[in-house]
Amino acid sequence: MDQQVVVMDNGLVNVTLSIPIGVVLGIQYGGIENLLKPNGDNRPGYWDVVWDYPDSPKQLKNSYDHLEGTSFSVVMENENQVEVSFMRTWDNSSHNDNGLVPLNVDKRFVMLRGHSGFYSYAIFERLEEGPDFNMYQGRIVFKLNDTLFQYMAISDERPRIMPTTNDRDHGQVLDYQEAVLLTNPSNPKLKGEVDDKYQYSIENKDNRVHGWICSDPMVGFWMITPSDEFRTGGPLKQDLTSHVGPTVLSMFFSTHYAGDNLTMKFRDGEPWKKVFGPVLIYLNSVSPYEDPSYEDPSRFLWEDAKEQMLIETEHWPYDFPLSEDYLSSNERSLVSGRLLVRDRYINESLITASNAYVGLALPGHIGSWQIEHKGYQFWTQADTEGYFLIKDIRPGNYCLYAWMPGFVGDYKYDDYLNVESGEYMRLGELIYDPPRQGPTLWEIGIPDRSAAEFFVPDPNPKFMNNLTDKFRQYGLWDRYTDLYPYKDLVFTVGVDNYEKDWFFAQVNRKLGNKTYESTTWQIHFDIEEVDHMGNYTLLLALASAHEAELEVRINDSDMYFTTGFIGKDNAIARHGIHGIYLLFIVSISPSSKLVNGRNIVYLKQSRGSSPFRGVMYDYIRLEGPQSAYSN
Numbered sequence: 105m106d107q108q109v110v111v112m113d114n115g116l117v118n119v120t121l122s123i124p125i126g127v128v129l130g131i132q133y134g135g136i137e138n139l140l141k142p143n144g145d146n147r148p149g150y151w152d153v154v155w156d157y158p159d160s161p162k163q164l165k166n167s168y169d170h171l172e173g174t175s176f177s178v179v180m181e182n183e184n185q186v187e188v189s190f191m192r193t194w195d196n197s198s199h200n201d202n203g204l205v206p207l208n209v210d211k212r213f214v215m216l217r218g219h220s221g222f223y224s225y226a227i228f229e230r231l232e233e234g235p236d237f238n239m240y241q242g243r244i245v246f247k248l249n250d251t252l253f254q255y256m257a258i259s260d261e262r263p264r265i266m267p268t269t270n271d272r273d274h275g276q277v278l279d280y281q282e283a284v285l286l287t288n289p290s291n292p293k294l295k296g297e298v299d300d301k302y303q304y305s306i307e308n309k310d311n312r313v314h315g316w317i318c319s320d321p322m323v324g325f326w327m328i329t330p331s332d333e334f335r336t337g338g339p340l341k342q343d344l345t346s347h348v349g350p351t352v353l354s355m356f357f358s359t360h361y362a363g364d365n366l367t368m369k370f371r372d373g374e375p376w377k378k379v380f381g382p383v384l385i386y387l388n389s390v391s392p393y394e395d396p397s398y399e400d401p402s403r404f405l406w407e408d409a410k411e412q413m414l415i416e417t418e419h420w421p422y423d424f425p426l427s428e429d430y431l432s433s434n435e436r437s438l439v440s441g442r443l444l445v446r447d448r449y450i451n452e453s454l455i456t457a458s459n460a461y462v463g464l465a466l467p468g469h470i471g472s473w474q475i476e477h478k479g480y481q482f483w484t485q486a487d488t489e490g491y492f493l494i495k496d497i498r499p500g501n502y503c504l505y506a507w508m509p510g511f512v513g514d515y516k517y518d519d520y521l522n523v524e525s526g527e528y529m530r531l532g533e534l535i536y537d538p539p540r541q542g543p544t545l546w547e548i549g550i551p552d553r554s555a556a557e558f559f560v561p562d563p564n565p566k567f568m569n570n571l572t573d574k575f576r577q578y579g580l581w582d583r584y585t586d587l588y589p590y591k592d593l594v595f596t597v598g599v600d601n602y603e604k605d606w607f608f609a610q611v612n613r614k615l616g617n618k619t620y621e622s623t624t625w626q627i628h629f630d631i632e633e634v635d636h637m638g639n640y641t642l643l644l645a646l647a648s649a650h651e652a653e654l655e656v657r658i659n660d661s662d663m664y665f666t667t668g669f670i671g672k673d674n675a676i677a678r679h680g681i682h683g684i685y686l687l688f689i690v691s692i693s694p695s696s697k698l699v700n701g702r703n704i705v706y707l708k709q710s711r712g713s714s715p716f717r718g719v720m721y722d723y724i725r726l727e728g729p730q731s732a733y734s735n
Contacts, residue, residue, distance in 0.1 A: 107122050107123075108122070108123040108124075109121060109122055109123060109129065110123050110176070110178075110188060112186050112188070112213065112215040112222065113215075114186075114215050114216070114217055114218070114219065116133070116218070116219070116220050116387075117131065117132070117133050117215070117219075117220060117221060117222060117387055118130075118131070118132035118133070119131050119132075119213070119215065119222055120132075121188070121190075121213060123176045123190075124173045124174055124175050124176040124190060125172040125173055125190065126151075126171075126172065126173040126176070126190025126211045126213075127146070127147050127148075127149060127150050127170075127172070128140065128148065128149025128150070128213075128246070129148065129149070130148075131149070131385075131387070133220075133323065133387045133389070134321055134323040134387065134389040135321055136249075136252065136318070136321065136323060138249065139248060139249060139252070139253075139318075139323070139325055139387075140246065140247060140248060140249060141247040141248065141249055141250070142249060142251075147170060147247075148246065148247045149244075149245070149246045149247070150170050150171075150244070150245055151170070151171045151209075151211055151224075151226055151242075151243070151244050151245075152168055152169060152170045152171060152242070152243060152245065153168075153169050153171065153205055153207075153239055153240075153241060153242045153243075154166050154167070154168055154169075154239070154240040154241040154242075155167060155169060155205045155237055155238060155239040155240065156237065156238055157235065157236065157237050157238070158236055158237070158238060158369075164203075166240060167203060169203070169204055169205045171192065171205075171209050171211060171226075172192065173190030173191055173192050173209070173211060174191065174192045174193070175190070175191045175192075175193075176188065176189070176190055176191075177189045177191070179212070179426050180426055183217060184216065184217045185214065185215070185216050185217065185424060186214070186215045187212060187213070187214045187215075187424075187425075187426050188212070188213050189210055189211070189212050190210075190211045190212075190213075191208075191209065191210045191211075192204070192208070192209045193208050194206050194207055194208050194231060194234060196231075196233055196234060196235070205237065205239065206230065206231075206234040206235055206237055207228050207229060207230055207234075208227075208228070208229040208230075208231065209226060209227070209228060209229075210226060210227040210427065211224070211226045212224065212225050212226065212227075212382075212425070212426075212427060214382065214424060214425065216424065220386065220387050220388060221326075221384055221385050221386040221387050222384075222385055223381070223382040223383065223384050223385070223422075223424075223425075224244055224381060224382060224383060224385065225379060225380060225381030225382035225383070225425060225427075225430065226244075226379070226380050226381060227377065227378070227379050227380075227427055227429050227430075228242075228376075228377065228378055228380065229376070229377040230370055230374070230375060230376040230377070231375065232373040232374075232375050233373065234370070234373070236369075236370060236371045236372070237370055238367050238368065238369050238370075239357075239367070239368040239370070240358065240359050240367055240368075241355070241357065241358040241359065242355075242356045242357050242358075242380065243353050243354060243355045243356055243358070244353070244354050244356075244381075244383065245351065245352070245353055246325070246327075246351070246352045246353075246385065247349050247350070247351055248316055248325055248349065248350040248351070248352065249350075250268055250269060250349070250350055252318040252323075253316040253317065253318050253325065253350040254266055254268075254291075254316075254318075254319070254350075255316065255317040255318075255319065255402055256304075256314075256315070256316050256317075256346050256347075256350065257314065257315065257316075257317065257402075257406045257409075258304050258306060258314040258345050258346060259306070259310070259314075261572045261573070262304070262571070262572065263402070263406065264570070265291060265293070265294070266299075266348055266350065267286055267289050267290075267291065267294050267297075267299050267348060268289075268290055268348070269348055269349060270290070271286055271288075271289040271290055271291075271294070271299075271348075272284045272286075272299055272348055274287065274288055275287050275288075275289075275299070278298065278567075278578065278579075279579075279677070279715065280677065282300050282301055282302060283298055283299075283300040283578055284298065284299050284300070285297075285298055285566075285567065286298070286299060296566070296567075296568070297567075297568070297569045297570070298567045298569055298577075298578040298579075299348055300578060300679070301344055301347035301348065302344070302360075302677075302678035302679050302680075303569070303571060303576045303578075303679050304344070304345050304346060304347055305342045305343060305344055305345065305360070305361070305678065305679070305680065306342065306343070306345050307339065307340050307341065307342050308332050308335050308337065308338070308339050308340070308341045308342075308343065309332065309339035309340070309483070311329060311343065311345060312328065312329060312330070312413045312417065313326055313327065313328045313329075313386075313409050313410055313412075313413040314326070314327055314345040314346045314352070315327055315346060315352055315386075315409065316346060316350045316352065317402045317405050317406070319402070321389065322389055322390045322391070322401045322402070322405065323387065323388070323389045323405075324386075324387065324388045324389070324405035324406070324408070324409055325352060325385070325387060326352075326384075326385070326386040326387070326388070326409040326412070327345075327346070327352045327353065327354050327383060327384075327385065327386075328383065328384040328385075328386050328409070328412060328413045328416050329354050329383045329384075330383075330384070330413070330416040330417045330419075330420045331417070331420045331421070331496075332481065332483065333480045333481060333482055333496070333498070334356060334378065334379060334380045334381065334480060335355075335356060335357065335481070336356075336357040336358075336366055336476065336477040336478075336481075337357075337362055337366055337474055337475065337476070337477065338463065338465065338473045338474050338476070338481055338483065339461060339463070339483045340474065340553060340682070340685075341361065341362065341366075341474070342360065342361040342675075342680050342682075342683075343355040343358055343360050343361070344358075344360065354381075354383045356380040356381075357477060360674075360678070361673050361674065361675055361678065361680050361683045361684075362474075362475065362672075362673050362683065362684055363650075363671070363672025363673050363674065363684075364672055365475040365672070365684060366475060366477045367477075368477050368478060376478060377429065378478070378479075378480070379427065379429050379430050382422060382425055382430075384412075384416055386409060386412050388405050388408050388409060388412070389405075390404050390405060390408075420496065421433050421436060421496050431498055431499075431525075433496060434526065435498075435499070435525050435526065436495075436496045436497055436498060436499075436525070436526075437497045437498075437499065437523045437524065437525065437526060437527040437528065437529065438493065438494065438495055438497065438527070438528045438529065439464065439493075439494045439497060439504070439521065439523065439528075439529045439530075439531065440491070440492065440493045440494070440528075440529070440530050440531065441462075441491075441492060441530065441531030441532055441533070441534055442486075442489070442490045442491045442492070442532070442533050442534065443457035443460050443462060443486055443490045443492065443506055443508075443515070443533075443534050443535075443536060444456060444457060444490055444533060444534070444535050444536070445457050445508065445511060445535070445536050445537075445538065446535050446536070446537050447511070447537070447538055447540055449540060449542070449543045449544065454535065456488070456489050456490040457486055457490040457506070457508045457536065458486070458487075458488045458489070458490060458508075459485055459486060459487075459488065459508075459509060460485070460486040460490060460492070460506050460507065460508040460509075460515075461483060461484075461485055461486075461506060461507055461508075462483070462484055462485070462486055462492040462494065462504065462505070462506040463481055463482055463483035463484070463494065463504070463505055463506070464481065464482045464483075464494060464497060464502040464503070464504055464505075464521065464523070465479060465480075465481045465482075465502060465503060465505060466478065466479035466501075466502065466503070467501060467502065467503045467520055468503060469516075470505075470513075470514045470515075470516045471505070471507075471513075471514035471516075471685065471687075472503075472505075473503075473505045474684055474685060475684065479500070480498050480500070482494050482495075482496065482497045482498075482502075486506075497523050498523075499523055499524055499525045499527075500522075500523055501520055501521070501522050501523075502520070502521045502523060503516060503517060503520060503521070504516070504517035504521055504531070504534075505517075506534075506536065507553070508536070508538075509550075509551070509552045510550070510551060510552070511536070511538045511551055512538055512539055512551045512643060512645050512687060512723060512725070513538045513539045513687055515534070515536040517531070517534060539643065539687070539689055540727070541639065541641040541689075541691070541727050541730075542638075542639075542640070542641060542727040542728045542729050542730050543727060543728050543730075544725055544726070544727060544728075545629070545631070545640075545726045545727065545728045546597040546598070546629055546725070546726050547723065547724065547725040547726075548595065548597075548602050548606060548627070548721070548723070548724040548725075549602055549606070549645075549721060549722060549723040549724060550722075550723060551645060551722060551723040552722065552723075553645075553647055553682055553685045553722055554647050554681050554682045554722065555575075555608045555609065555647045555648070555681050555682060555720035555721060555722065556575065556608075556681045556682075557602065557603060558602055558603065558606045558607065558608040558721070559602075559603060559604055559605065559606055559607055559608060560574040560575045560580065560608045561574075561580060561583040561584075561586075561587065561607075562574070562577075562583075563577035563578065563579060563580060563583070564579050564582070564583065564586075567579045573681075575608065575679060575680075575681045576679040577679070578679070580608075580609075581609070581611045581612075581676055581677070581715045581716065581718075582614055582715060584607055584609070584611050584613065584623075585613050585614040587607070588607075588613065588623075589613075592613075592623045592624050592625055592626070593605075593606070593607055593610075593623075593625045593626070594625070594626045594628065595625070595626065595627050595628070596627075596628040596629070597627065597628065597629035597630075598629070598630075606721075608681070608720060609648070609676050609718050609719070609720045610623060610625055610654075610707065610709045610718050610719050610720075610721070611623070611676060611709075611715065611716075611717070611718040612709070612712050612713070612714065612715060612717060612718060614715065619713075620712050620713055620714060620715055620717075621712045622708065622709055622710050622711060622712035623708070623709055624706055624707065624708040624709075625706070625707045625708075626704050626705070626706055626707075627704065627705040627707070627724070628702060628703070628704055629702075629703055629704075629705075629726070630701060630702055630703070631698060631699075631700060631701070631703060632700065632701075633700055634695055634698045634699060634700055635695060635728070635729045636694070636695050636696060637695075637729070638695060638728070638729020638730065639691055639692065639693045639695065639729055640691075640692040640693075640695055640698060640726065640727065640728055640729065641689060641690065641691055641692065641726070641727040642656065642689075642690040642692060642705065642724070642725070642726055642727075643687070643688075643689055643690075643723070643724065643725040643726075643727070644656075644667075644687070644688040644689075644690065644721070644724055645685070645686070645687050645688075645721070645722040645723040645724070646670075646671075646685070646686040646687070646688070646719050646720065646721060646722060647675075647681070647682040647683070647685065647720040647721065647722040648671065648673055648675040648676065648680065648681075648682050648683035648684070648719060648720035649667075649670040649671025649673065649683070649684070649686060649718075649719045649720075650671045650672060650673055650674050650675065650676055650677075650683070650716055650717055650718060650719075651669070651671060651672065651711055651714070651716075651717045652667075652669075652670055652671050652709050652711050652717055652718055652719050653666060653667060653668060653669050653670065653709070653710045653711050654666065654667045654670070654688075654707060654708070654709055654710075654719055655667075655706075655707075655708040655709075655710050656690055656705065656706070656707060656708075657705075657706040657708070658692060658697040658698065658703070658704075658705055658706070659697060659698070659699060659703055659704055661697055664690070664692075664697065665688075665690045666710075667686075667688055669711070670686060670719075671683065671684065671686070671719070674716065675720065676715075676716050676717075676718055676720070677715075677716040681720070682720060682722070683720075685722065695729075705726075
């Protein structure tokens with residue numbers, strides 16, 4: 105090997121890194137000389153970011169910086185631990201010439217005695233004297249040897265024999281470059297399926313372990329991410345995992361399923377520092393004679409990886425990282441309390457916020473946690489009685505946020521929480537008053553920030569994949585046209601069932617030759633006697649919006665309400681059943697818009713021209729005047 109290298113070896117795993125760049129060149133394990141992509145790729149294991157300057161010319165927009173180090177040091181080396189550092193310090197004098205993101209970067213790699221794998225983390229720092237810039241994505245990437253690894257596992261429901269890069273190269277690119285129809289794959293069983301890396305996305309809260317398996321010898325390569333605290337966008341943010349390559353990722357931040365809302369924009373000398381990771385690259389193996397009770401050794405490797413993930417999460421925060429910017433457990437804090445819901449139209453008594461998601465994030469407006477991207481977030485799920493305990497909080501100034509399955513909107517605690525090191529903050533009982541103006545006259549869907557409960561069609565047989573979640577199938581946007589070729593969806597309250605009769609996304613209708621037109625959906629409902637002295641309220645909770653505009657018309661009136669241009673989360677194209685949550689409350693006054701008997705609400709998604717423009721509804725509710733409520 106011509107370049108200078110450093111080798112970490114604990115007797116189980118041997119890892120070779122380049123000096124001073126800090127690229128992982130080789131991983132030796134389980135009798136395999138190198139698990140990574142063979143020679144010819146000088147960057148098989150690396151960190152990178154996507155970034156640009158606000159005034160960058162088009163050809164320099166969204167540039168990749170592989171964060172190559174310029175200095176190397178051994179932070180610790182003893183019989184129990186090795187930690188090495190690859191650093192790069194920002195030089196403000198040449199920022200327009202070197203193509204490097206204006207950050208100080210410290211990449212760390214750690215190997216522990218007796219551990220079957222190694223850890224990596226990084227500290228990014230933006231200095232006050234640095235120029236303005238945007239940052240879109242940050243991750244660690246491993247490209248595996250494609251002659252060894254062909255089986256991928258992301259969850260219990262999504263283990264999969266995967267196509268190869270060559271299969272994709274010789275397939276048919278579909279509506280966008282990531283989606284490829286496999287026309288002549290090396291594995292005939294995959295012929296006719298669509299491969300798209302976005303089919304393998306997962307929400308942050310569930311993205312703990314994923315990876316690949318080599319069948320001969322039986323070796324697993326796993327990415328374990330034990331905490332969400334350094335990820336952006338909160339627990340529901342979706343992101344990439346493993347995909348064809350074979351490629352293994354840990355995504356720390358990105359604009360996927362959110363758009364520009366999650367672009368990190370640094371302006372006017374704003375200082376910033378953040379620790380990403382550590383994550384564990386975990387390796388395991390099994391001999392077919394080791395455990396004859398396992399008919400499928402690959403299942404054994406997956407189950408073992410999940411067990412290791414639980415061990416890692418139990419030990420978070422770790423006690424071994426040596427950077428002073430990584431805080432150990434005794435420097436962190438706790439916040440506890442109980443969340444209750446007050447909605448007298450459901451129950452005169454307070455309601456326990458069962459299974460509510462409760463978290464701390466940087467101060468912002470109600471619901472801002474889902475577009476927060478520079479700080480740390482700490483989340484937990486309340487128990488069935490609404491009690492919550494948020495652990496391992498880094499000292500700082502936060503807002504406490506929450507949302508509850510079954511209720512619209514977001515909760516935000518009135519005061520800022522200034523959390524100090526080693527503190528236990530008890531908040532007592534907190535009460536959430538969800539948006540409510542009057543009693544429910546009718547509702548469509550379940551308020552859970554997802555469109556999963558609505559009708560998801562079977563895919564076009566030409567694009568059928570072996571995926572358990574129907575919404576992850578390719579091309580579902582055009583299935584609306586197949587079902588509604590001439591007239592749009594009409595839903596009659598009290599007659600139709602939203603699980604069967606409400607299409608999961610309001611998309612545009614295909615007219616042919618890649619042209620699309622906007623669609624108008626109708627909700628038909630009856631009011632026996634309109635209260636002309638009171639107000640009615642229409643709640644529109646959206647699970648997703650992409651380059652859309654939703655216009656509301658009531659009966660024969662002109663446009664009554666519009667959301668304006670909303671959304672860039674691209675969840676329709678990327679097989680997500682939700683993106684950024686939006687809530688619109690439309691007051692229907694004067695009530696003369698409504699009539700006794702049959703009424704119609706028209707929902708027009710007015711931005712046509714693209715198959716991917718549209719909205720996904722989470723929940724729709726019509727509330728009546730308070731006079732309609734009786735005890």
